[in-house]
Amino acid sequence: MKDFILPVSTPFSQSNALSTLSTPNRLGNPSHYFDSSHQAGVAQLHDCYSQLHWEGQDYTPLGLLSPIHSIPNEILALIVELGYFECNGGPSPDTAFRSLLSQISRKFRQLVLHTPSVWSVIQLSPRNIVAEMDRLPVYLARSKDYPLDIQMNCFWPEHLMDFAIDLLVPHSKRWRSLSITSAHEHIFSLIQHTPVPLLDSLHLCHYSNQRRVTLPSPMLGGHLPKLSNLSIRNVDLENLEFSLRNLQTLEIRGYGIWPKFSQLNNVLANSQTLERLILHVKPGDVLEQVLQEPTESRDAQILLPGLRNFEVHTSEWLSTKLTALINLFACPKLQSLVVRESTSTPNQFGHTLMTYTSDTGTSPNFLLPSSGPTLSVWSASLYLSCSSIPSTSLTTLELRDVTWPLLSLMKTTFASLKKLQTLVLLKLKPTEALLQILAAGLDGSSMSEASSSVTIPTLTSLVIEFEPSSNSNVFASKDRTAAFIQLFSLPRLSSLILRNLSGLQWMDVTTSFRYRASQYPALTSLSLKDMTDIIAIDPSASGYSNTAEAFPLLQHLSLTRVHSNSFMQHLLPQPASLPSQPANSCAWPDLRTLLICGDPNVSRPLLHRIITARECTGMPLKKLYLDSQFPKNLDSWDWIREHVDVELVVLPAPSL
Secondary structure, eight states: OOOTTSOOOOHHHHHHTTOOOOOTTOOSSSSOTTHHHHHHHHHHHHHHHHHHOOTTOOSOTTSSSOGGGGSOHHHHHHHHHHHHHHTTOSSSOOHHHHHHHHTTOHHHHHHHHTOGGGGOEEEEOTTTHHHHHHHHHHHHHHTTTSOEEEEEEEOSOHHHHHHHHHHHGGGGGGEEEEEEEESOTHHHHHTTTOOOTTOOEEEEEEOSTTSOBOOOSSGGGGOOTTOOEEEEESBOSTTOOSOSTTOSEEEEESSOOOOOHHHHHHHHTTOSSOOEEEEESOHHHHHHHHTOSTTOOTTOOEEOTTOOEEEEEESSOSOHHHHHHHTTEEOTTOOEEEEEEOOSSTTOOOOEEEEEEOSSEEOSSSOOEESSOEEEEESSBHHHHHHTSOGGGOOEEEEESOBOOOHHHHHHHHHTOTTOOEEEEEEEOHHHHHHHHOTTOSOHHHHHHHTTOEEOTTOOEEEEEEOOOOTTOTTTTSOOHHHHHTTEEOTTOOEEEEESOOHHHHHHHHHHHHHTGGGOTTOOEEEEEEEOSOOOOOTTSTTOOOHHHHSTTOOEEEEEEEOHHHHHGGGSEEOOSSTTSOTTEESOTTOOEEEEESOTTOOHHHHHHHHHHHHHTTOOOOEEEEOTTGGGSHHHHHHHHHHSEEEEOOOOOSOO
């Protein structure tokens, strides 16, 4: 066995040397310091064990040592590193684990002392600066030649600042990450000419009454060949002497002065490596600083060909100026754009205003598969949100409690969405939406002129979740659900999903669709969710609505947490309403699938009658989707399965 007092340089240590410090601003790896190398280290650990072939060997050959002493130092060093960097699950290494391990035995103490990586993270703050000044030379010596990750919250006297920098600067050639938060400009001058050939991550944050700071030039010698992650707060951007084109992540926050367009374009444009951009600035101030030259057009853009993720934090909501700032950058390969409300709490996200993703997947708040680029907007302007993204390729649009534009802008907005296939409206208040859209008011002439004026020729799916009405709502007595839907001309609509409708709203919707059925030649799928009101089935009753005539081409009907018996009545043979119609014909002759889920009062005998009647008339159901309550009656369940192909479904959660 190797001498345990020799320095241990493990393969895992070497792999950690390539990692990036995960600072609180989430540059680099977003979880822990060395999370990217954790899996590789574990794989090496397993490989080492498999090569030793310990099966059948004596773990304590002398009968005196603990079995752990039979483990080679290299493997123990891996365990030490894993515990130090991963044990506490937080953003900082676990120094308590390191201290505890060094007290177990002489072997472990020597192992800890001679594993350089566990001494490579230097964290200085007002809470520990006095004590750490005595320990820092020891830690630096124990870290040997291992790359250093340094984080300093420099809210302490200048003499301590000078002393700390004097200890750290001789080791600058192995600085891998540097994070400085300070209220004093002095510290930046101390490292002005410091060479940092290995520096990968740089975070500079300044707080003072002046709000911003101008860095000495050149900063850090002006040569940062390895820099890939840069984060600055309240630091002037205009006098940075090093290029930003080799960065992978750039984060700019606060009140720092931006350079003119030509200078910014020179240091940033055409970066092939920049993949993530984070901004939290005053958009009006930035636009004035960047576009101050008379020759610069307001439509000028800085090309970022490699940018994948764009994140914007704002304290002034989604404004016209913020949209203009986003459009200052041309990002042909953009995969994600997120605009969030800023917060005063570090490392916490504020309210999300909009999210754009170019990837095929599922929208964040509505479990509906998306076939392409998706935009989700929460409590923000619909027009400005669509103006901030490449809207021509958008296929899914999700709106929750948005600010609606006037009718003219609404027409322009939807006209630009040339590939829109799915429109999802969550927490919709139809009357309030119409009041925002129709400036002239909700009189009859205005409504008539607006009808079918917003054309979406490509839309195939419309999803509406209504905000439950309140008795305190002054508009509750006059619902405008049908009038809102009639704003849109949707010639290719094939699927309609409605949730949280009241009985009054359902009657209004069906009446509208009944008189406009010819305008929806492709509408074959209807899904209703969470309707608490019981729908009238007697044509002479008040509130009756003929669902079959409203949706005559239906092929797929889905009822979730709905009083389904009322709708199922339409599936039975009905007396002919016109002389030309055959007697006892079934509505929805093309109906192929029926889903019933979450209705404890559903009538099984009624379902049996429907299955039998449609078989007799040559219009059988092809597929039934039923929830787990149906198999509880075995006789009924067996009978249904003999006549129809049945699939059990899980009752979905009562929220989109």
